[in-house]
Amino acid sequence: MIKAKKQLVWFLMLVKRLLCKKTFVILLCLIPVLVPATHSVLQNSKSSILEIALCNPDNDPATEKIIKELTSDEDVISYTITASAENAETLVKSGKVDAAWIFTPELDKKASRAVSGIFKIPLVSVIQQEDTIPLRLSREVLHGAMYSRLSYAIFENFIFEDMQLKGKVSENALQSYYNNEERLDDIILQKPLYENVNSAGENLLTAPLRGMVALLVVLCTLASVLFFLKDRKEGRFSWLSPEKQIVPAFACCLSAAVLSGITVFITFQLSGINSGFFRELISIIFFILGTTGFCLVLCVLFPSPGILGAALPGIIIGMLLSAPIFFNLAGTSFIKWLLPMNYYLYSLYDPGYFPGFAIYCVSSFLIAYVINRIKTKIIFN
Amino acid sequence: MKKTTLLKLRLKKGFKVYPTVLIITVLTLLITAFAGYNALNSFSGGEKKHKATIAVVGDVEGTVLETGLDALREIDSSRFMIDIVNMDEESAVQALKRNEITGYLIVPDSYIQDIFYGRNTPATFVTLSSSQTLGNLLISRVADIMSGLLTEAQAGVYSMQTVLEKNGLAEKIPDATTRLNLTYATNVIGREGLFDVKITGISGLSSGGYYLGAFLLFFLLLMGISFNRLLSVKNTPFYRSLSLSGIKALPQVMCEYFAYFTLSAITVLVFALFFGFFTEKVSPFVPELSGVGPVGCLGFIILIFPVIAMITMMQFMFYEFSDNIIASILIQFLLSVGLGYISGCFYPSGFFPDIVRKTAAILPSGVGFSYLRGALSGGLRFVDFAGVAVYFAVFTAITVAARKRRIAGDAV
Numbered sequence: 001m002i003k004a005k006k007q008l009v010w011f012l013m014l015v016k017r018l019l020c021k022k023t024f025v026i027l028l029c030l031i032p033v034l035v036p037a038t039h040s041v042l043q044n045s046k047s048s049i050l051e052i053a054l055c056n057p058d059n060d061p062a063t064e065k066i067i068k069e070l071t072s073d074e075d076v077i078s079y080t081i082t083a084s085a086e087n088a089e090t091l092v093k094s095g096k097v098d099a100a101w102i103f104t105p106e107l108d109k110k111a112s113r114a115v116s117g118i119f120k121i122p123l124v125s126v127i128q129q130e131d132t133i134p135l136r137l138s139r140e141v142l143h144g145a146m147y148s149r150l151s152y153a154i155f156e157n158f159i160f161e162d163m164q165l166k167g168k169v170s171e172n173a174l175q176s177y178y179n180n181e182e183r184l185d186d187i188i189l190q191k192p193l194y195e196n197v198n199s200a201g202e203n204l205l206t207a208p209l210r211g212m213v214a215l216l217v218v219l220c221t222l223a224s225v226l227f228f229l230k231d232r233k234e235g236r237f238s239w240l241s242p243e244k245q246i247v248p249a250f251a252c253c254l255s256a257a258v259l260s261g262i263t264v265f266i267t268f269q270l271s272g273i274n275s276g277f278f279r280e281l282i283s284i285i286f287f288i289l290g291t292t293g294f295c296l297v298l299c300v301l302f303p304s305p306g307i308l309g310a311a312l313p314g315i316i317i318g319m320l321l322s323a324p325i326f327f328n329l330a331g332t333s334f335i336k337w338l339l340p341m342n343y344y345l346y347s348l349y350d351p352g353y354f355p356g357f358a359i360y361c362v363s364s365f366l367i368a369y370v371i372n373r374i375k376t377k378i379i380f381n
Numbered sequence: 382m383k384k385t386t387l388l389k390l391r392l393k394k395g396f397k398v399y400p401t402v403l404i405i406t407v408l409t410l411l412i413t414a415f416a417g418y419n420a421l422n423s424f425s426g427g428e429k430k431h432k433a434t435i436a437v438v439g440d441v442e443g444t445v446l447e448t449g450l451d452a453l454r455e456i457d458s459s460r461f462m463i464d465i466v467n468m469d470e471e472s473a474v475q476a477l478k479r480n481e482i483t484g485y486l487i488v489p490d491s492y493i494q495d496i497f498y499g500r501n502t503p504a505t506f507v508t509l510s511s512s513q514t515l516g517n518l519l520i521s522r523v524a525d526i527m528s529g530l531l532t533e534a535q536a537g538v539y540s541m542q543t544v545l546e547k548n549g550l551a552e553k554i555p556d557a558t559t560r561l562n563l564t565y566a567t568n569v570i571g572r573e574g575l576f577d578v579k580i581t582g583i584s585g586l587s588s589g590g591y592y593l594g595a596f597l598l599f600f601l602l603l604m605g606i607s608f609n610r611l612l613s614v615k616n617t618p619f620y621r622s623l624s625l626s627g628i629k630a631l632p633q634v635m636c637e638y639f640a641y642f643t644l645s646a647i648t649v650l651v652f653a654l655f656f657g658f659f660t661e662k663v664s665p666f667v668p669e670l671s672g673v674g675p676v677g678c679l680g681f682i683i684l685i686f687p688v689i690a691m692i693t694m695m696q697f698m699f700y701e702f703s704d705n706i707i708a709s710i711l712i713q714f715l716l717s718v719g720l721g722y723i724s725g726c727f728y729p730s731g732f733f734p735d736i737v738r739k740t741a742a743i744l745p746s747g748v749g750f751s752y753l754r755g756a757l758s759g760g761l762r763f764v765d766f767a768g769v770a771v772y773f774a775v776f777t778a779i780t781v782a783a784r785k786r787r788i789a790g791d792a793v
Binding site: 018021022023024027041042048049050051076089092093094095098114115121122123124125126127128129130131132133134136137139140141142143144146147148150151152154155158159162163165168169174177178181187188189190191192193194208212215216219220222223224226227230256305306307309310311312313314316317320324326346350 | 398401402404408474477486503504505506507521524525526527532534541543545561572575576578579580581583587588604609703707709712714715732734737
C-alpha cells in the first residue's frame with residue numbers, strides 16, 4: 001500500500017513536471033485540433049491513385065457510354081477528357097496524367113470482330129510512360145467498363161456464327177433478350193474480416209492518421225525516458241539505490257504515456273476516427289500500459305540518453321513499417337509483436353487481441369524488472 | 382573568444398556524439414532501405430517482383446473452378462500481379478491477420494454449378510479492414526470488376542439458352558452452354574489483346590525514382606531526431622556571455638548550425654558512397670540510377686546540398702524554439718511524419734486532394750521534394766533552387782531572432 005502510494009506521488013509529481021513544460025503542453029493541445037481538421041479535409045475531398053486521360057476522337061456514342069460509366073466512379077482512378085489523341089499523348093509525356101486511353105472509332109462494330117478469333121483487334125490504344133502494377137490493374141477497370149459490350153458481342157457472335165441463327169433471329173430481338181435477362185446480384189461479395197467495426201468513411205488517405213497519431217504516445221514516452229536518463233546522469237536520483245531507480249523510471253514513462261494517451265483518445269473522439277467509445281477506451285488504457293512497459297524495457301536497456309536519442313528514428317521507422325499504417329508489409333511479424341503499436345491497432349478491430357495485449361503489458365514490466373535486477377547486480381557486485 | 386574558436390568548439394562537441402549517431406543511423410538506413418525496396422517492388426511491374434497473394438478457400442479439387450484457377454495462375458495476365466494459393470479457412474484467417482495474404486475468397490461448394498443454373502450463391506472475398514492500404518484498395522476494386530464480368534457472362538449464357546429454346550433447339554443447350562462459357566473464358570483470358578499498349582519511356586521521373594526521392598526526403602526529415610542530444614541542450618548563460626564578448630546571435634547560430642550541417646552532410650555522403658556500390662541492383666526499379674556509381678552518387682548528394690541545408694536549418698530552428706528534450710523530439714517527429722505524409726513520402730502526392738497537394742507544394746518539404754525530384758530526373762529548375770534558398774534564409778532569420786530573444790532574457 002505504501003509502495004503504491006509512493007508510486008502515485010512520483011506519478012503525480014512527474015505529470016505536474018511535464019505539464020510545466022510550455023512547448024510540450026502546446027503541442028499536445030494542437031494535436032486534437034490539427035488531426036480532426038486534416039481528417040475532415042482528406043475525407044471530404046476527391047482523391048485518386050491514378051489520373052488517366054480518356055479520348056474519344058470520333059465522338060462514338062458507344063465509347064461515350066463507356067466514358068460515362070468510368071467517370072461515374074472515380075474513387076480509385078480520376079479521369080481527364082481530352083479531345084485528340086495527340087493531346088492525350090502530350091499529357092502522358094509531360095507527366096500530367098499516368099496514362100491515356102484512346103478509344104477506336106465505331107467501337108461496337110469492332111468489338112464484335114475483336115471477340116471472335118484467336119488474334120484480338122485492339123480496341124483501345126493505351127499510352128503510358130512505364131508499366132507499373134497500378135497501371136496494369138487500371139486496365140482491368142477499363143476492361144470491366146467495356147465488358148458489357150464485349151459480352152454482348154460474344155453472345156451475338158455465338159448465336160449468329162456458331163449456332164447459325166442469322167436471319168432466324170433479329171438483332172433487335174437478341175438485344176432485347178440480352179438486356180432483359182435478369183442479372184444476379186453480386187457474384188463475389190466483399191466483406192472485411194472484422195465486420196463489427198465502424199471503419200466507414202476511412203479511406204486510403206485517412207486510415208494512416210490513426211497509426212501516426214498513436215505513434216505519438218510511444219514517442220512521448222520515449223522522450224520522457226530520455227528526460228529520465230538525462231536526470232539520472234546528472235545525479236538527480238543518486239539518493240535512491242540503483243535497483244530502486246526503476247520506480248521513478250516507471251512513473252516517468254507512465255506520466256508521459258497517460259498525458260499523450262489522453263490526448264490521442266480525445267483526438268480520435270473528436271475526429272470521428274472511432275471504433276466505439278468503450279473499445280477505444282479499453283484499447284487506449286492497454287496501449288498506455290503496453291507503451292509504459294515497452295519504454296521501461298528500453299529505459300533499463302539503454303545506458304545513456306545519447307544512444308536512445310540516436311535510435312529514435314530507427315524505432316519510429318520500425319513502427320511505421322511493422323504496423324498496418326502505410327504499407328502493411330509481410331515478413332515483419334517478428335518485430336511486429338515486440339511493439340505495442342500493433343496490439344493497439346489490431347485490438348481496435350478484434351477484441352481477440354486483448355488477452356495477448358494484457359500478456360504483453362505484464363511481460364514487458366516483468367522483463368524490465370528482471371533486466372534491471374540483473375544489470376544492477378552485475379554492475380554493483 | 383573568437384568566432385573560429387567557437388566554431389571549432391561546436392564541431393568538437395558534434396564529433397563527440399557523432400559515432401553513436403552514425404552507428405544508429407546506419408541501422409535506421411537499413412530498415413528504411415528495406416521499406417524503400419518493398420515500396421518500389423509493389424509499384425513496379427515484372428514477373429519476379431512483389432505480387433498480391435489471394436487465398437482460395439473451399440474444396441475446388443477436380444472442379445471446373447480448379448481449371449479456372451489454374452488458368453489464372455498459368456496464362457492469365459493477372460499472374461504478374463496476383464498469386465493465387467489454396468488454403469483452408471482457418472489458415473487463411475491466420476495468414477490474413479499476419480499480412481501474408483491480401484485477402485481470401487470463400488467459394489461455396491456448388492458455386493460454378495449454381496452460376497450455370499442461375500442460382501446466386503455468392504463467393505465472399507474477405508480483406509482486413511484494419512489496413513486500408515493501396516494494395517488492398519486495388520485488389521478490392523479488381524474483385525468488384527470480376528464480379529461484374531461473371532454477371533455479364535451469365536446474362537449472355539442465359540440469353541443464349543432462351544434463344545435456343547425459343548427456336549426449337551433445346552437439345553443443343555447443354556453443349557452450347559459449355560462452348561459459350563469457354564468462349565467467355567477465352568476472351569477474358571485474352572483481354573490484354575484488346576489494348577494496344579505503347580510505352581513512351583520515362584521523360585520525367587519514374588515511379589521508382591519518385592520513391593527514392595521520397596525515401597531520401599523522409600530520411601533527411603527524420604535525421605533531425607538523431608541529433609537531439611547535440612541540439613536540444615540550451616545554455617542561455619553561455620549564449621549571453623558569448624554575446625557580451627562580441628559574438629552576437631547570428632555568428633552563434635551559424636557556428637552551431639554549421640557543426641550540425643557538417644555532421645548531417647557527412648552522414649548523407651557516407652551513405653551515398655555506400656549506396657553507390659549497389660545502384661546496379663536497384664536500377665531495374667529506379668532507371669535513373671542506371672550507370673551511376675559511387676562517384677555519381679556523391680555528385681548527386683553535392684547537388685542536393687541546398688535541400689540538406691534547408692531541412693537541417695528548419696530542424697535547427699525548431700530545436701531553438703523548444704525548451705526541453707520531450708518537446709523538441711515531439712516537434713521533430715510531428716514535422717517529419719506530418720510533412721513527409723502530406724508531401725508524398727508515403728503515397729505519391731497525386732493521391733491527395735487538390736487543396737492538400739497545392740498546400741504541400743509550397744511547404745518546405747514540398748519545395749525540397751520538388752528540388753530532389755528535379756535533381757533525380759536531371760530537370761532541376763532555377764525556381765526549385767530559389768524556393769529552397771528563400772526558406773533557408775527565412776529559417777535562419779527566425780532562428781537568429783529567437784536566439785536574440787533568448788539572450789535578451791525573454792522566454793522563447
